Amino acid sequence: MSRPDSQSAAWFDRARAVTPGGVNSPVRAFAAVGGTPRFMASGRGAWLTDVDGNEYVDLVCSWGPMLLGHAHPEVLAAVGEAVARGTSYGTPTATEVELAEEIVARTPIERVRLVSSGTEATMSAIRLARGFTGRDVVVKFAGCYHGHVDSLLASAGSGLATFGVSTTPGVPESSAAQTIVLPYNDRAAVEAAFAEHGDRIACLITEASPGNMGVVPPAPGFNAFLAETCRRHGALFVSDEVMTGFRVSRSGQWGRDGAIEGWTPDLMTFGKVMGGGFPAAAFGGRADVMAMLSPEGPVYQAGTLAGNPIATTAGLATLRLATDEVYARVDDVARTISEAATKALAAAGVPHVLQAAGNMFSIFFTEAAEVPDYATAAGQDVEAFKAFFHAMLDRGVYLPPSAFEAWFCSAAHDDRAVQQVLDALPAAAEAAGGTR
Ligand SMILES: Cc1ncc(COP(=O)(O)O)c(C=O)c1O
Secondary structure, rough: OOOHHHHHHHHHHHHHHOOHOOOHHHHOOOOOOOOOOOOEEEEOOEEEEEEOOOEEEOOOOOOOOOOEEEOOOOHHHHHHHHHHHHOOOOOOOHHHHHHHHOOOOOOOOOOEEEOOOOHHHHHHHHHHHHHHHOOOOEEOOOOOOOOOOOHEEEOOOOOOOEEEEEEEOOOOOHHHEEEEEEEOOOHHHHHHHHHHHHHHHHEEEEEEEOOOOOOOOOOHHHHHHHHHHHHHHHOEEEEEEEOOOOOEEEEEEEEHHHHOOOOOOOOOEEOHHHHHHOOOOOEEEEEHOOEEOOOOEEEOOOOOOOOOOOHHHHHHHHHOOHHHHHHHHHHHHHHHHHHHHHHHEEEHOOOEEEEEEEOOOEOOOOOOOOOOOOHHHHHHHHHHHHHHHHHHHHOEEEEEOOOOOOOOOOOOOOHHHHHHHHHHHHHHHHHHHOOO
């Protein structure tokens, strides 16, 4: 029952002739699941339509940004008006200020700087942390992705305080060597790394609730422990909320732990939802740290299109529309779909673990009882996921084309869209079971 894909295949051929791998971001190439990547022609609400005319319920939502669904009429109207006034001035604008105010109002940060991508946000936050502390070493967790920043592409070495080995050619060893990679959710590893290298550590950066190895939530109190450990050692705690920010609650993951437990990160990074589907991202934090940033202070950072009027208009419109009702709806959709998925897989006898951070969730095809870290996530049965993915795709559900990604819903996932997902799940679960 495969759907037609000849137009996508033709575009993929043309793409590969002019672009490495035929895509502008690797996961889009379907390398992890095989088959033809679908070239999308349009999106509306919960739905994507590809160039062959197939419709899909979208559970990727542009990897997070489309909290309100595609082509939200009020966001489109705001963007249309902004475009008609011109697309970029290279000067300050009122919209940038309003977006910054909205971000500050929803989070514990005091000052914010707008940039154009999540990668730029984390790169700049790291530079600022190094400039502020006068130290070089960065601590990160295996399986946490913070964009393609040289020093943050270092991966695990498992075990204590392993100095990172770069996982991609092109990253100088000297850069990776400034990075300590630790297993996620492992307090003892964090203690040991800080005991040995504490006076050289500029910052610890973590996904506030990791979604880039699949969803691996922090154990209760883990982020508070990280904040406290950093404080004790004079290092900055950088909470990367590019994925979770303004998605898992109006105040992101911080709204689900820090706001309740009473701690704040020194720096935070944002992207995705706050750009409303346009390239906008941000980093921000304590006023005294942010004051180190040019032109107020000596740490340089800049951007021709930073705070672009169209991107900030889309982001501002999105955040203003992201009300408590919107979050309640997204939470509800995520709960319904994730519970149905785990039920279908259980009925088909497929070993799996469902993990969620609010409305962000993923399913690990594994015999493990839980997935607390990257080493466990990496042990999953990717063949089962592949079969599951393609069975869902054939039934009009577009899942992330990798077993190591979060599933994303939107407030536009209405009952018809949710039902299409629920209807597809039993057969997909059987397909996953068939690979065993
Ligand atoms: C947690 C996190 N940080 C940073 C990034 C990088 O953002 P961008 O892809 O906009 O450069 C991502 C992207 O997925 C992310 O999930």
